[in-house]
Every structure is written in structure tokens, then in C-alpha cells.
Amino acid sequence: MPSHEPLAASPGRTEVGVTTDRRRILCLFAHPSIDRSEANRPLFAATAAVAGVTLVDLYAEYPSGEIDVDREQARLRGHDVICFMHPLYWYSTPSIFKEWQDLVLEHGFAYGVGGTALHGKLFFNALTAGGPEQAYCAAGYNHFTIRELLCPLEQTARLCGMVFLPPFALFGARTAVDEGRIGAHVTDWVRVLEALRDYRLDLAAALPLTKLNADLDAILLEP
Amino acid sequence: MDGMLFHAFIYLAAAVLAVPIANRLGLGSVLGYLIAGILIGPTLGLVGAETEEVQHVAEFGVVMMLFLIGLELEPKLLWEMRARVLGLGGLQVLITAVLIAAAALLLGYHWGLGLAIGLIFAMSSTAIVLQTLGEKGLTRTDGGQASFAVLLFQDLSLIPVLALIPLLAAPGLSGLWAAGPGGSGAGAAHGAISLVVGLPGWGYALVVLGAVALVVLAGHYLSRPLFRYIAESGLREVFTASALLLVIGIALLMTLVDLSPALGTFLAGVVLANSEFRHELQSDIEPFKGLLLGLFFITVGAGIDFGILSAHLATVIALTLSVMSLKMAVLLGLARLFRLQPGDQWLFALGLAQAGEFGFVLLAFSVQNAVIPAELARMLSLVVALSMLLTPALFIAYDRLIAPALRTGSAPAPDSIDELGTVVIAGIGRFGQIVNRLLLASGVRTVVLDNRADQIDLLRKVGIKGYYGDASRPDLLHAAGISQARLFVIAIDDQDRAVKMVEHVRRTYPTVKILARAFDVRHLYLLQKAGADLVVREVFDSSLTLGVAALKALGMHPFKVERMARAFRRHEAEGLTSMYDLWDENPDIARNLVLQARIREHVGSLQDALNSDRLQLHDRTERGWTPPPRGFNRELDGDE
Ligand SMILES: Cc1cc2nc3c(=O)[nH]c(=O)nc-3n(C[C@H](O)[C@H](O)[C@H](O)COP(=O)(O)O)c2cc1C
Numbered sequence: 125m126p127s128h129e130p131l132a133a134s135p136g137r138t139e140v141g142v143t144t145d146r147r148r149i150l151c152l153f154a155h156p157s158i159d160r161s162e163a164n165r166p167l168f169a170a171t172a173a174v175a176g177v178t179l180v181d182l183y184a185e186y187p188s189g190e191i192d193v194d195r196e197q198a199r200l201r202g203h204d205v206i207c208f209m210h211p212l213y214w215y216s217t218p219s220i221f222k223e224w225q226d227l228v229l230e231h232g233f234a235y236g237v238g239g240t241a242l243h244g245k246l247f248f249n250a251l252t253a254g255g256p257e258q259a260y261c262a263a264g265y266n267h268f269t270i271r272e273l274l275c276p277l278e279q280t281a282r283l284c285g286m287v288f289l290p291p292f293a294l295f296g297a298r299t300a301v302d303e304g305r306i307g308a309h310v311t312d313w314v315r316v317l318e319a320l321r322d323y324r325l326d327l328a329a330a331l332p333l334t335k336l337n338a339d340l341d342a343i344l345l346e347p
Numbered sequence: 348m349d350g351m352l353f354h355a356f357i358y359l360a361a362a363v364l365a366v367p368i369a370n371r372l373g374l375g376s377v378l379g380y381l382i383a384g385i386l387i388g389p390t391l392g393l394v395g396a397e398t399e400e401v402q403h404v405a406e407f408g409v410v411m412m413l414f415l416i417g418l419e420l421e422p423k424l425l426w427e428m429r430a431r432v433l434g435l436g437g438l439q440v441l442i443t444a445v446l447i448a449a450a451a452l453l454l455g456y457h458w459g460l461g462l463a464i465g466l467i468f469a470m471s472s473t474a475i476v477l478q479t480l481g482e483k484g485l486t487r488t489d490g491g492q493a494s495f496a497v498l499l500f501q502d503l504s505l506i507p508v509l510a511l512i513p514l515l516a517a518p519g520l521s522g523l524w525a526a527g528p529g530g531s532g533a534g535a536a537h538g539a540i541s542l543v544v545g546l547p548g549w550g551y552a553l554v555v556l557g558a559v560a561l562v563v564l565a566g567h568y569l570s571r572p573l574f575r576y577i578a579e580s581g582l583r584e585v586f587t588a589s590a591l592l593l594v595i596g597i598a599l600l601m602t603l604v605d606l607s608p609a610l611g612t613f614l615a616g617v618v619l620a621n622s623e624f625r626h627e628l629q630s631d632i633e634p635f636k637g638l639l640l641g642l643f644f645i646t647v648g649a650g651i652d653f654g655i656l657s658a659h660l661a662t663v664i665a666l667t668l669s670v671m672s673l674k675m676a677v678l679l680g681l682a683r684l685f686r687l688q689p690g691d692q693w694l695f696a697l698g699l700a701q702a703g704e705f706g707f708v709l710l711a712f713s714v715q716n717a718v719i720p721a722e723l724a725r726m727l728s729l730v731v732a733l734s735m736l737l738t739p740a741l742f743i744a745y746d747r748l749i750a751p752a753l754r755t756g757s758a759p760a761p762d763s764i765d766e767l768g769t770v771v772i773a774g775i776g777r778f779g780q781i782v783n784r785l786l787l788a789s790g791v792r793t794v795v796l797d798n799r800a801d802q803i804d805l806l807r808k809v810g811i812k813g814y815y816g817d818a819s820r821p822d823l824l825h826a827a828g829i830s831q832a833r834l835f836v837i838a839i840d841d842q843d844r845a846v847k848m849v850e851h852v853r854r855t856y857p858t859v860k861i862l863a864r865a866f867d868v869r870h871l872y873l874l875q876k877a878g879a880d881l882v883v884r885e886v887f888d889s890s891l892t893l894g895v896a897a898l899k900a901l902g903m904h905p906f907k908v909e910r911m912a913r914a915f916r917r918h919e920a921e922g923l924t925s926m927y928d929l930w931d932e933n934p935d936i937a938r939n940l941v942l943q944a945r946i947r948e949h950v951g952s953l954q955d956a957l958n959s960d961r962l963q964l965h966d967r968t969e970r971g972w973t974p975p976p977r978g979f980n981r982e983l984d985g986d987e
Contacts, residue, residue: 159904213972254979
């Protein structure tokens, strides 16, 4: 691993002047019944194949819910990008992520006095939602945009000094396979991961978006 | 022989009749025994001259009691009490003796005579006080502990007092008795053989030190291999015999070197308090102690000389009351000085106000040494007896007048260490060890029993403390403190015994929760039926853990395996509950056709629960996290 200097937390900062040639990405994955998953399973498999990405299946690692805080904190220290990969459950993450946050993001580690371990890292969700995209707006039956619903996570990331990126989201996930949308989504996901890894994602352009995959060509720089 | 049987019959009959009645009336067993003694002695005249002899035998009950008290008291605790023993006890004896001596001096007696009487009355009755405190459950209160400290000091001071008394003889009196026995040291008290007669001071000191060292070292190093050896023989009565041998042997050694036998056995008790045989010794000695003490109290009652009493009734009563109030005043002052709780101050002062059995011993000894005239001694011994007779009344006064007033006041904060309560664990094999380690690590106090001495020994070598003894014996369970325990854990591997244990504990200690280890389902049901609150099959969890590991090794997702295991556990528990009634109708499974059918159904439904069609999604493992049907959001859209 090349020597690494953490990114500044200020959102306007571009890639210029950063000394590492690759970002190390940590994908924390949670799906409590992966056997029946249609959307997340192919995403999981594709992620595993991307070089430079660490993929952790939280439910496999902690089947009884007993999270190893030291191990998780070490993982966070060793990466520059933290991604929560999960289906959207009740407008939030599956429960193990909540437990994970409650235990791992300790005072003195993630926030508060001396809590600078996460400063400058990027944070985002890669989620799949059963509801259609148009339902996630003030006029839709979900009333809020997905970014609004993720506010608790956004604020958590901010308190920990991380840069919160919009979610990489698949809507209408229950019918994505039937409607043939899943293949393209997986391809996009791999592109996003590689671009993040190689400093080819225009953070300034991405930050205000509702979802990261709104128009990939607009935020990804060509190699 | 006939005479002995007759007397034994009289004593026992009196006790059997009087004690339960006294207890029922709330007077306590001590008063019951005393009354029984008065009935058969002075009142009915059934026993007479031999009471004094019997009393010497019965005094051995006090020796045994101190051994038992020592067993309860670990050396560390004793050391923590040192300030109270020396300070509280020393001041009590000193101040009381001096005040009484001063009073005697004022009445015109020789100062030596006065001091002798003072020392005699400074003593309290270890037998009555400790027995009563124990019966009322007050031993562990602050007042109880302080009383014990004082009694311990009095016991210790008996030897120097015996040495001092011959020096107090008034010149005129000693001339009269010059030819009599006396001046030969403490051993003369009972006319026993003594090894130390004529030794110089330093030689005596050496012998005493040697004897104490012998008790401590032998108690620590020799007795345990011996007990282990006897325990392995499995002969109960031989163990009891060896326990008695130990106590009697030490008492003998102590009398040979002119030390108090009670003190010696107390010391031995303390030495053995940490040993694995503590509870076994306790339950073996306990019945002897109880009987002998009872006998002792009877002889006190029987020994009251009504002739002298009626002749000097007013004097005796006046003397008794003044001695007791003086003692009480001193005790109350000291209790204040040593900052006992208000209620405990009263318990302490009322409880120790009497004169004690040592008073009889010292009186006899003083007469022998021409310190106190025989006539006066007879009256004083009535005062001692009467004060002992009044003691139960004082305890009752404490119970009725002082204790209720305390209860309405602010209750003391509960002891934080004992908040979780004690757990008695029977059986410290592979099963009990795990339970014990978890409880200990969580700060729970446990008392561990096992009937294999080698197992207990092995565990002690690795730092786990257990006691030897057969936990299916009620007396041993009692000695282990089951009546105060919150939980009783049965982890032995003898199935029938485990069931009997549950039955006994459920019947005798209804408030103790029972957690038991079962061999299989049949045994589980038997334990439940016997009244266990929770029963766990011994290999169920480990088998399930291995099954889980197997599924994971096959590549199944760990969280799915976890859910399967949870479902399995639930299904199993439900099945066990639902089949209990069928089993109860006819426990013979081979003949119980309905039960057999239900078991088949249970096994079959498990397969359903874990292997049913995924698409139905209504079984247990797949019900969680099932997404809504695909067309679900269209309905919602329609609502908008
Ligand atoms: C417990 C539960 C809660 C859900 N909550 C939501 C929700 O709040 N919003 C939504 O759009 N979909 C919700 N869904 C649908 C899931 O997001 C959807 O099934 C999932 O994204 C499909 O991905 P998969 O095929 O990888 O399981 C929920 C599903 C479950 C099982």
C-alpha cells in the first residue's frame, strides 16, 4: 500500500495534490436473507471481483450480532472510502448496521476528543429500494427523497468528519430482474467503484446529487 | 446401667416435652431447656447429685460449639475482628470486674475477694448467647458480631484469670484452706492431669506455643489428607468418628497444657474453615453439639438450689438484678464508644448482661483456692444461674420492644455484595465447573459441593474452591447454607439422586429456585415433576453448536445457520412443553402410544419447519425479512 495522506474534509477539494494513487474502499454489506435476494446478490458478487475493494458480509461475520469493535475500527482505519451496501428496510438500513454504528463509532475514535480516525474519509450508501423512484419525493407516497431519509446517516458521517456522498441507489428493486434493469445497474456500480478507487470521480459535481447514479457520465472522468 | 438409662430417659423426656412448647411460645430453646431442668431437678426431684457430673460432660457442648463457630470464621475475618476482640472485649471484662470489686470493697469485703467476684461476673454465657443469636438469625448483625467478639475475649481471658485467682486469696482465709488443693495452676479446676505442673514461666510459654502451633499445623497439613483418605473409604460413620476424634483430641491436648479446650477447638475450626471438609465436619458435629448444649442448659436448671434460694430470696434477686444492670450499663457505654448501631447497642447490652457457665467453673476454683468462702459461693452461683435464666427474657424484650421500633425507622442499606445472593452448586464435574466459573466471574458467591474428595482436591489445586460432601444429604445442604441461598444448581451426574435432591429441596426450602441438569428428556420431565424451576439437557447445546458448525462448514451462510439453530431450539422447546402432559399420563414411553405418535409428529414437523418450500415463506426461518409482494407499491400509488 502506498503511503497515504488523508483527504481534506472540505467538500470543494478536488483530486489534485493527493499523494496516493488509489483509494482503499471498504464495502460493508448487510442482507439478512441473502438466499432470497435478487438485487443485492449480483451487486455483492460484482463487488467481490473489483480489485482494491474490501468486502465484508456483516451478517456472515457476526451471525449472533456480536460485533468485534476493535476489528471493525481497524478496518475503518485502513480504508479511505466507507460504503454501506444494503437493501432499504423501513427507510433505513437493516438492523445490524445500527448495532454496528452504536458500537464501532466510539467517542475518542470517531468523534469527540481525539476522535479523528475517520476524518477526511468518504462515506456513502449503496442501496436497493423496493419503492419506485417517483415515490421518493414530496408528492410521492414516500413523501421524502432518499437523501432526506438518509439524513441521520449524513449527519453521522459529518460528525465523524467524513464526506457524505449521495447514495448509489436502485429503485423498484423487487422488479429490477424481471424488467432487465439489474445488469446495467451492476455495470454502473463497478464503474463507480473503480472511479472512486482511481480518483476519477468528480466529488464536487457528485455532492449535491440526489443519487450518485443519476448521470454517471457527468461525474466520472475518463481514465 | 439401669440408672444411666433412667437418667437418660428423664433428661431426654424433659427436653422433648419442654423445648418444643417453649419454642412455640416464642421463648426460645434455651429457656425451654432451663425450664426442663428446673422441672426434673429441684421441682420433681427426679435427678439430683449426678447433675454436676453430667454438667462436666455437657460443657463439652460449648467446646463443640466453638469448633463450629471457628469453622464459620475464616482466618481473614478473625483478623479483621481483632480490634473489637481486644478493645471491646478487654474493656468489658476490665471495667466490669473493677466496678464490682469497688462495690464489694464498699460493702466491706476484702479487695481480692471483690476482684474475684468481679471477674466471675464479668463473664457472660457463650452457650446461651450464641445459641440464641443463631436461633434468631442475629449472628451476622453488627450487635451479634460485637457480642461474639466479647465472648471470644472472655474465653481467651479465662486462662489468665485462672492463674490470677489463687493470688487474690485474703490472708485470713487462705490460712484455713492452706492444706487444700490449690496453687497448682489452672489444671486444678477440674482436677485434670497436667503436663505443665512445676514448669518455669518460659517453659510454660514454650509448651503453650508448641501446642497452638501443633493445632494449627496439624489442622492445616495433617487433617486434610486424613479426611480425604477416610472420605474415599465412603464410610460415613467413620468420617463422623474422625470428626469427633479431632475435636476431642484437641480438647484433650489443650487441657494437658492448661489451655481452654474451647479455645483450642475454636482455633482448629478457624484453621479448617478454608478446607474442603468444612461443611461435612459442620453437619457431623452439629447434632452432638446441639444435644450436649441442651443437656448443659438442663443441668443449669436442675442445679438451682431452691433451699438456699428461698432462704435468701431477696438478697439473691437484688444481687442478680444489680449485677445485670451494672453489666448492661457497662456494655451500653462500650457499645456507644465503639459506635454500634442504636438497635445493635441494645442487642449487645441485653444479650451479654448475664453471668455465664465460666462463672460456675471460676466459683468452684475460687473456693478451692480459698478466695471465696463456700457459703458465699453457693449464693453467688445462684445469682449466676438466675441471671442465665433471665437472659431469654431479655432477648424477648429486645424482640418485642426494640426490634419493632427499629423496623419502622430507616432500614439499613442492603449489603451490596450479597445483593445477588448465594448459589449452592451440587456437583463440580465438567458441567458444574462451567456454571461455577461463569457465576464466580460475574461476582456471584457460590458454595460448591461434590462427593468426590479427589475431584475437590484437584480443583483446589487450580484455585477453585469446593467442599467435600454428599449434597443429597439434607444436613449437609443445610450446613452449606441452602436456607439462605437464592438458587440451588444441581449438576451431579447421578440421575436418581438429582431427582431426590429436587424433591427434598422443593419441600424443605420452597423459596429456593432450583436449576437442574438433565440427562435426557425423560430425566428432564422427572426433574420438572419433582419441582425444578428450570431444567437443561446436558448435551443439547453442545450438540446444536456442533450441528451449526457442520452447516457452516458445508458453506451455508452463517446468519442463515444461526436462524436455523434458533428455529430448532424454539421448535424443540415447544415440543417438550406440549408433550409433557402426555408423558405425565403414562411415563412408560414404550406403552404410551399417544406420546409415541406425538413424538413422531414433532420430529416430522421439525423437518417441515426447516426445509419447507422457500416460496411459501411461512416457515420460521424464512418469515423474517420477507419483502412485500412485487405488485405492492402499485396499490400504494393508487392511494395517493
Ligand atoms: C423488512 C423490510 C422492510 C422494507 N422496507 C422498505 C422501505 O422502507 N422502502 C422500500 O422502498 N422498500 C422496502 N423494502 C423492500 C426492500 O427494499 C427490497 O425488497 C429490497 O431492496 C430488494 O433487494 P433484494 O432483492 O436484494 O432483497 C423492505 C423490505 C423488507 C423485507
